Amino acid sequence: MIYNDAEQSFEITASTKRKITTGIQFSTQDIGTAKITFRLTKDGEPLPISNATHGKLFMRMADGSEFYVNTEVGDAFEGVLFYVLTDDQIRHSGTVMAELYVSYDNGQSLSVHKFSFEIDKALVDASIAPLAEYYIEDFEDLKADINKTTDEINQTLNEIKAKFNEFENIETKAGAQEKANAAEANAKAYTDLHTIKTDNPHKVTKAQVGLANVDNVKQAAKTDFDTHVADNIRHITADERTKWNGSQLVKITNDVGSFLVSIGDTDDFYTKITQSGRRFGTFYSTGKAANAPSTNSTRGFFHMTATDSNGLGTFGYVIAVDYQNNMFTNYLNTDSGWHGWRRVLTSSDLSPTWNNVTLINGATQDTSRPFKFSVSNNVLWLRGSFGTLPTTGTSVAKFTNKPTQLVDFVVPTIGSYGTARFSLTTDGDLRYDGMVANDSASVSRVSFNIGIPLW
Incomplete structure (x- = not known):
């Protein structure tokens, strides 16, 4: 046969496959003669074509028609395939987009390659407009399309059947009204019967209605509540509440009214006070604490009005009273520190009185010149005389006014010229420490007229 044969060579490779625009051009009058021959090579050698090899050609025509067809073997050893366009295919003029595939029986x-060619419309065919076609040459592809179409038809039939079933269930307006009236009557009868029941048919519990914590006890009458609300003895007034809310909240004593700060023997008085921070408070201190105001235990109050970054008091004062009723003051200034204790003078200090000394350990008072003491301006004054001296190192009297350190002194002896040595200890003991006289046996008494500083 005579063909208008267009030959095209393709190298099968994994490199980029660009669409080839060939110079192939057929005419719509190339009926049964439009032939495309493909020469296939792999790695520069002809691709062998066996019985298990199938060439397939896909063509998309200019009008959208698609054809997927099998090629024929021209030369199996030289890798030649060809395809002759059918009479229907050649009628689709315009640019044809095509792609050649090679498939094997093993899957x-x-x-x-992709390529394109032209089908020119002959003058004699100018008035012919071909219909769009879709051609599938493989039986399996055709079978799949038929199954798909069958499924779509079955689905449509099922939908139509369902519509007819709906039409059968449609009732008349009168029938619907009759059913509605009957339902309303039944509901009313049930509701009326349920309304008159008082036996809690649904077994509702207190918890289900939010009353689980309510006791089943009698509640007070409203008049009782009104009386309670109007009771201004049990309830405070607005003015009282304002007064209480505006009260000072810082404690100045502990919860039972005793001192707020306790200062023990091993504590430092100054440190314990400043550690209380900014506040007004009360304290108790033993006489042995460091920097205590007195060797006697003291009680008093303090007021710190400022603190440093560590919360320690920096400005304030302390007033302390020992158990001998001596009052002391001190002031703290963060720039100069504590100013030191000052004892407050009283009328007794300014106008002191003389008091008889109680002698102990065998010492005897002189009836004409009794041994007396007085305290003035923190000085213990002793005057008078006593006899019958005890053994050396024995206390002859005990004073509550105590010096801050041991004080030694001598007084004259009476009856023989000489002196007797005494000391006032920090415990308040007046101790006899010995005598030097011309004739000790002739000494009848000792005479005092001396002031002993207590600070």
Whole structure:
């Protein structure tokens, strides 16, 4: 046969496959003669074509028609395939987009190349407009399309059947009204019966209605509540509440009214006070604490009005009273520190009185010149005389006014010229420490007229 044969060579490779615009041009009058021959090579050698090899050609025509067809073997050893366009296919004029595939019976396939060619409309065919076609040459593809179409038809039939079933269930307006009236009557009868029941038919519990914590006890009458609300003895007034809310909240004593700060023997008085921070408070201190105001225990109050970054008091004062009723003051200034204790003078200090000394350990008072003491301006004054001296190192009297350190002194002896040595200890003991006289046996008494500083 005579063909208008267009030959095209393709190299099968994994490199980029660019669409080839060939110079192939057929005419719509190339009926049965439009032939495309493909020469396939792999790695520069002809691709062998066996019985297990199938060439397939896909063509998309200019009008959208698509054809997927099998090629024929021209030369199996030289890798030649060809395809002759059918009479229907050649009628679709315009640019044809095509792609050649090679598939094998084992399921493998190769995309050889994309290319395009032209079908020119002959003058004699100018008035012919072909219909769009879709041609599938493989039976399996055709079978799949038929199954798909069958499924769509079955679905449509099922939908139509369902619509007819709905039409059968449609009732008349009168029938619907009759059913509605009956339902309303039944509901009313049930509701009326339920309304008159008082036996809690649904077994509702207190918890279900939010009353689980309510006791089943009698509640007070409203008049009782009104009386309670109007009771201004049990309830405070607005003015009282304002007064209480505006009260000072810082404690100045502990919860039972005793001192707020306790200062023990091993504490430092100054440190304990400043550690209380900014406040007004009360304290108790033993006489042995460091920097205590007195060797006697003291009680008093303090007021710190400022603190440093560590919360320690920096400005304030302390007033302390010992158990001998001596009052002391001190002031703290963060710039100069504590100013030191000052004893407050009283009328007794300014106008002191003389008091008889109680002698102990065998010492005897002189009836004409009794041994007396007085305290003035923190000085213990002793005057008078006593006899019958005890053994050396024995206390002859005990004073509550105590010096801050041991004080030694001598007084004259009476009856023989000489002196007797005494000391006032920090415990308040007046101790006899010995005598030097011309004739000790002739000494009848000792005479005092001396002031002993207590600070």
